Amino acid sequence: MEPDIEEELLCVEAELQDVQDQIRALLDRQEKLYERQSELQTLLDGYKISQSAENKAAPVAVEDWSGSFEWDSRADDTRFNIFGISSFRANQREIINAVMSGRDVLVIMAAGGGKSLCYQLPAILRDGVALVVSPLLSLIQDQVMGLTALGIPAYMLTSTTSKEDEKYIYKALDKGEGALTILYVTPEKISKSKRFMSKLEKCHHGGRLSLVAIDEAHCCSQWGHDFRPDYKNLGILKIQFPNIPMIALTATATYKVQTDLMEMLHIPKCVKFVSTVNRPNLFYKVLDKSSVGKVVIDEIADYIRGSCSNNESGIVYCFSRKECEQVAKELRDRGISADYYHADMDVVARGKVHLRWSKNKLQVIVGTVAFGMGINKPDVRFVIHHSLSKSMETYYQESGRAGRDGLPSECILYFRPGDIPRQSSMVFYENCGLQNLYDIVRYCQSNRKCRRSAFFQHFGEAMQDCNGMCDNCAYGTEIKEVDATYHAKIIASLLHDMQSNDQRATMLQLVDRFRAKIKASGASNTPASDLKKEEVEQLIILLILDRVLKEEFQHTAYATNAYVTLGPLWKQALQGKKAVKLEITIGQRGNKGGSPKGANKRTRTSGLETKLDELRIELSSSHGGIFPHAVLSMQQINMLGHQKPTSIEELEKLIGKVKAEKYGNRIIEIIQPYVTLENPDVMEQDLRKASENGGNKRLKKKDKNLVYVESSEDE
Ligand SMILES: Nc1ncnc2c1ncn2[C@@H]1O[C@H](COP(=O)(O)OP(=O)(O)OP(=O)(O)O)[C@@H](O)[C@H]1O
Numbered sequence: 001m002e003p004d005i006e007e008e009l010l011c012v013e014a015e016l017q018d019v020q021d022q023i024r025a026l027l028d029r030q031e032k033l034y035e036r037q038s039e040l041q042t043l044l045d046g047y048k049i050s051q052s053a054e055n056k057a058a059p060v061a062v063e064d065w066s067g068s069f070e071w072d073s074r075a076d077d078t079r080f081n082i083f084g085i086s087s088f089r090a091n092q093r094e095i096i097n098a099v100m101s102g103r104d105v106l107v108i109m110a111a112g113g114g115k116s117l118c119y120q121l122p123a124i125l126r127d128g129v130a131l132v133v134s135p136l137l138s139l140i141q142d143q144v145m146g147l148t149a150l151g152i153p154a155y156m157l158t159s160t161t162s163k164e165d166e167k168y169i170y171k172a173l174d175k176g177e178g179a180l181t182i183l184y185v186t187p188e189k190i191s192k193s194k195r196f197m198s199k200l201e202k203c204h205h206g207g208r209l210s211l212v213a214i215d216e217a218h219c220c221s222q223w224g225h226d227f228r229p230d231y232k233n234l235g236i237l238k239i240q241f242p243n244i245p246m247i248a249l250t251a252t253a254t255y256k257v258q259t260d261l262m263e264m265l266h267i268p269k270c271v272k273f274v275s276t277v278n279r280p281n282l283f284y285k286v287l288d289k290s291s292v293g294k295v296v297i298d299e300i301a302d303y304i305r306g307s308c309s310n311n312e313s314g315i316v317y318c319f320s321r322k323e324c325e326q327v328a329k330e331l332r333d334r335g336i337s338a339d340y341y342h343a344d345m346d347v348v349a350r351g352k353v354h355l356r357w358s359k360n361k362l363q364v365i366v367g368t369v370a371f372g373m374g375i376n377k378p379d380v381r382f383v384i385h386h387s388l389s390k391s392m393e394t395y396y397q398e399s400g401r402a403g404r405d406g407l408p409s410e411c412i413l414y415f416r417p418g419d420i421p422r423q424s425s426m427v428f429y430e431n432c433g434l435q436n437l438y439d440i441v442r443y444c445q446s447n448r449k450c451r452r453s454a455f456f457q458h459f460g461e462a463m464q465d466c467n468g469m470c471d472n473c474a475y476g477t478e479i480k481e482v483d484a485t486y487h488a489k490i491i492a493s494l495l496h497d498m499q500s501n502d503q504r505a506t507m508l509q510l511v512d513r514f515r516a517k518i519k520a521s522g523a524s525n526t527p528a529s530d531l532k533k534e535e536v537e538q539l540i541i542l543l544i545l546d547r548v549l550k551e552e553f554q555h556t557a558y559a560t561n562a563y564v565t566l567g568p569l570w571k572q573a574l575q576g577k578k579a580v581k582l583e584i585t586i587g588q589r590g591n592k593g594g595s596p597k598g599a600n601k602r603t604r605t606s607g608l609e610t611k612l613d614e615l616r617i618e619l620s621s622s623h624g625g626i627f628p629h630a631v632l633s634m635q636q637i638n639m640l641g642h643q644k645p646t647s648i649e650e651l652e653k654l655i656g657k658v659k660a661e662k663y664g665n666r667i668i669e670i671i672q673p674y675v676t677l678e679n680p681d682v683m684e685q686d687l688r689k690a691s692e693n694g695g696n697k698r699l700k701k702k703d704k705n706l707v708y709v710e711s712s713e714d715e
């Protein structure tokens with residue numbers, strides 16, 4: 001009788017546990033649905049408001065921003081002859097048209113998408129002064145130097161502006177004297193300088209304020225990833241200058257951030273342009289990270305030497321300041337030109353490192369997250385994460401600093417489960433901190449799913465083709481699936497015993513205990529004996545993601561420790577009711593030996609291109625220390641390398657009038673010897689085609705092995 005009762009009791013308990021788990025799962029779902037409900041409600045409210053506002057206003061024609069406008073030919077001329085840009089990228093033309101039509105505009109466009117042109121070009125086309133608010137001094141300096149080199153009267157009013165320039169700027173604002181087309185300021189100028197605001201108002205009253213641009217506009221919103229208090233006050237600009245078009249630009253903004261921005265900047269009726277988050281030229285890959293530090297550095301150094309032997313720029317992101325210094329030193333020991341960048345350094349030292357790197361005098365910056373916004377270098381060919389970021393959003397931002405010029409570039413993340421507790425003990429108190437971290441852990445652990453699809457999912461965008469531009473799509477990984485249900489049971493029972501005795505375990509301790517238990521039981525032939533140390537770590541992470549286990553944190557005087565404890569579904573695991581499948585990679589994850597499709601594309605071997613690269617560095621120093629990419633972009637170097645123009649007229653058709661006039665003689669001098677080496681007939685044909693194309697389309701490549709990628713809308 002008694003055994004029957006016990007058995008039934010066990011069954012009832014198990015069923016109860018099951019029911020509780022289901023309730024928990026439903027509650028989770030309910031929470032998610034509430035969240036979505038509120039998002040949809042806001043969306044609907046916004047839609048209704050804009051509808052009623054439109055109904056009240058005079059009826060407007062359907063807004064077709066891609067149609068033809070009176071300024072079309074001037075816009076094309078400025079794009080090509082001043083900026084040297086052969087065609088507009090997606091949405092650029094439409095955005096420019098909306099601004100030119102006097103509308104307020106909100107632009108969400110991926111990093112490197114070409115947002116600057118969207119306000120710089122209308123600034124040139126419209127009469128008067130364009131005010132640009134940008135959050136960082138370094139960003140402003142880059143932009144002003146670049147524009148000045150193109151002959152555009154651009155100035156900045158910041159703490160570093162000389163008295164003389166300040167006087168010039170105030171006079172231009174006040175009385176319209178002197179040429180001033182674009183004026184950059186930091187948000188503090190708007191919120192703190194009454195003098196500046198009064199001059200700006202005078203400029204406006206005189207009808208000389210052409211537009212207002214708010215760059216990195218996500219800084220306005222507390223929900224964004226980089227909130228800046230001074231950005232909160234920028235709403236004043238629309239109140240004071242209601243009839244001046246305002247354009248707000250950012251690389252990423254969730255729907256919540258977008259509505260927040262529109263409200264704060266007082267642009268409820270703005271035209272919104274949202275471009276895809278996809279960066280088709282970036283190759284994403286995750287590599288297993290060895291627990292031996294030197295091995296990881298050896299691999300990184302090998303990669304840089306092998307794939308970026310032409311001194312192509314890159315970034316290595318590290319978790320801590322100490323790690324940055326260490327990794328930079330070890331890369332230098334291996335002959336790579338690398339230096340570190342973190343928040344503990346003083347501003348001058350940081351600025352110096354950044355500048356050397358921007359001018360191609362330093363190949364690699366090893367940085368913490370402090371090396372962030374303000375990186376304006378277009379030709380970063382690789383971003384390597386020495387350890388994982390804290391969320392998908394942060395990873396998207398950081399890896400997105402690669403390939404802003406549209407040329408193929410690589411984003412490599414070194415992952416090992418042992419790095420997770422370091423991150424989790426930093427983020428656990430943030431809103432959704434652990435949830436965000438576990439999302440990127442899922443990204444890292446996945447051996448099958450397209451990496452790109454994780455970004456689409458995260459940013460709520462429809463899937464797009466990856467075109468083999470991630471490791472899982474390009475070559476996949478050989479995987480062995482292990483039934484780890486039994487292993488999970490042992491781990492749950494181990495932790496249960498420990499917790500009953502008021503003991504705790506870190507992940508490493510748990511791995512050791514697990515392995516010791518297997519060894520002590522002499523069960524070398526049990527299925528649990530077959531897992532290596534790293535695989536047990538991987539299993540523990542899997543159990544955390546599956547909520548069988550969870551992380552808990554405790555502060556000591558020196559650190560925050562992360563412990564692994566039993567999670568909501570532990571009983572199921574203990575009873576062997578939770579099927580656990582562990583994917584183990586066979587050999588090394590990713591195909592390190594083979595080259596991904598993306599990596600091949602950018603191999604630049606031509607001697608002429610190397611010479612042109614050297615020339616742009618030389619010209620950049622002799623033209624007031626501007627950046628080499630402001631002289632010629634990598635795309636332009638590739639184009640010149642293939643088309644080899646030999647006269648200023650031909651050159652003009654490729655890089656526009658301003659650059660051809662300024663640097664033309666030197667460029668042709670470099671190209672000339674290479675032309676005489678070639679078959680004159682072939683060259684003749686190429687040049688004829690170039691002029692037929694008006695310089696707007698690239699020529700067909702002569703050499704099948706050379707792949708030339710130009711970023712343009714028709715790419
Ligand atoms: N239509 C185009 N064709 C080719 N190159 C372009 C085009 N538009 C912009 N670029 C180039 O792309 C690079 C990135 O442009 P830009 O700095 O405006 O990007 P962004 O969208 O502001 O990115 P971020 O969010 O990182 O600031 C620059 O080198 C710029 O010259």
Ligand SMILES: [Mg+2]
Pocket residue numbers: 115116215
């Ligand atoms: Mg920008």
